[in-house]
Amino acid sequence: MTTVLGTDGEPGTDAVTTHDRATSRRGAVRSVVATLLLALVATVLGATSGPALADEVPEPPAATAVVPVEPPVVTGTSRYGSTLTASPGTWSPTDASVAYQWLRDGAPIGGATAATYRLGAADHARAVSVRVTASSPELDDAVTTTAPTTVGPALLVSRARPVVSGTRRYGKTLTASAGRWSTGGVTLRYRWYRDRKPVAGATRRTYTIKPGDVGHRLAVRVTASKRYHQTRWAASLSTGLVKHRRDVRRTITYSVRRNGSKASLSTFRTQAAQTLADARGWRGGGIRFKEVSKGGSFTLVLAKASRVPSYSSGCSSTYSCRVGRNVIINETRWNKGTSVWSKARRSIRDYRHMVVNHEVGHFLGKGHARCPGKGKAAPVMQQQSKGLQGCKANPWPKTGEL
Known part of the structure; x- marks a missing residue:
């Protein structure tokens, strides 16, 4: 054992051995470790139960108002006469009661407080x-308000198409039914069609068949309208082909030529054929005329005025004539008509209809007729080129002449 001397070199009471020093140092270390362990424990405990409790999420405040979860929805068709329905929506609390108020342009509608x-x-x-x-x-x-919806017109639906009834012959009258519509009280308008094209002025429920309808199909379109409703139309089925007054009971052939005339033979042929085929003419009596290249039952001649008397002493250069199988049309009359016709303010085309019908009428065995009364239509067999005798100029055979 080593002896450590005191300050004066002699052994004394303050002398410390090597063993004592070591023991003292070990004690100091234990003390520091213990202090550190205590501090660590304190730190861990403080992290879970110390002042950090102030950082926890606070309890939510108590609700003060109803809260919407899902907004109300309006269903139904937004059209006049329809019913709209509002769903209540979803709210918190779930037992919240709901009240409805319908609005028009944002303003309350009186008495409209139901869900519908x-x-x-x-x-x-x-x-x-x-x-x-x-x-x-x-x-x-x-409070929540749904998006506004603009109210449209109610639907107007055709339940059954119109039907055309009547005899489809020239001169007869057809009648259209209204059809059937999804609501009553509608206003109806009519429009007649020929081969799917509108007939001018034919806007009534009834329609009298015209000459131009012969050989064509007719139909009617009915338009229905009502306040606060859509306007809709429905069309009938087309009729069968429109017929002449009478079916064909006789066919007569004819040929066309000219005698000294310088007028267009093509125009003469075309216009004469139109006259003979017209439903207002002799065709209405059941006679069909068919042009042939030569011969035929009669010859239709466009003759220079000076050559008309050559057919018979009973013919003059002033007017047209019929002699046997020859039906002679005076070129001057064909081009100019007569003063009587001009005063009646009738067209040259109507005069041509009249003169062809008159002279062909003679070939058919018809004699001259007189005016049946002032203001009445003249018979086509009246000598209208010379005078009207108080009648109205008329280029077509009357029903009694057919």
Whole structure:
């Protein structure tokens, strides 16, 4: 054992051995470790139960108003006469009660406080929405309004198409039914069609068949309208082909030529054929005329005025004539008509109809007729080139002449 001397070199009471020093150092280390362990424990405990408790999420405040979860929805067709329905929506608390108020252009509609609302006349073309108020005791109300929807016209639907009835012959009258519509009280308008093209002026429920309808098909379109409703139309089925007054009972052939005339033979041929085929003419009596290249039952001649008397002493250069199988049309009359016809303010085309019908009528065995009374239509067999005797100029055979 080593001895450590005191300051004066002699052994004394303050002398410390090597063993004592070591023991003292070990004690100091234990003390530091213990202090550190205590501090660590304190830190860990403080992280879970110390002042950090102030950082925890606070409890939510108590609700003061009803809260919307899902907004109300309006279903139904936004048209006049239809009914709209509002769903209540979803709210918190779930037992909240709801109240409805329907709005027109944003303003309340009197008495419209149910979940359903029938759209009326006042709503047409206006914006309709519903305001829903949710309430719960001790909470403030929640209010939401649906998006507005503009109210359109009600649908108007054809349930059955119109039907055309009557005899489809020239001179007869056809009648259209109204068809059947999805609502009553509609206003109806009629329009007649020939081969799918509108007939000028034919806008009544009835229609008297015209000469130009012969050989064609007719139909009617009915348009229905009503206030606050859409306007819609429906068409009938087309008729069968329109017929002449009478079916063909006799066919007569004829040929065309000219005698000294410088007028267009093509025009003469075409216009004469139109006259003979017209439903207003002799064709209405059941006679069909067919042109042939030569010969035929009679010859239709366009003759220079000076050559007309050559057919018979009974013919003159002033007027047209019929001699045997020759039906002679005076070129001058064909081109100019007569002063009587001009004073009646009738066209040259109508005069040509008249003179062909008159002279062909003689070939058919018809004699001259007189005016049946002032203001009445002249018979086609009256000598209208010379005078009307108080009658009205008329280029077509009357029904009694057929």
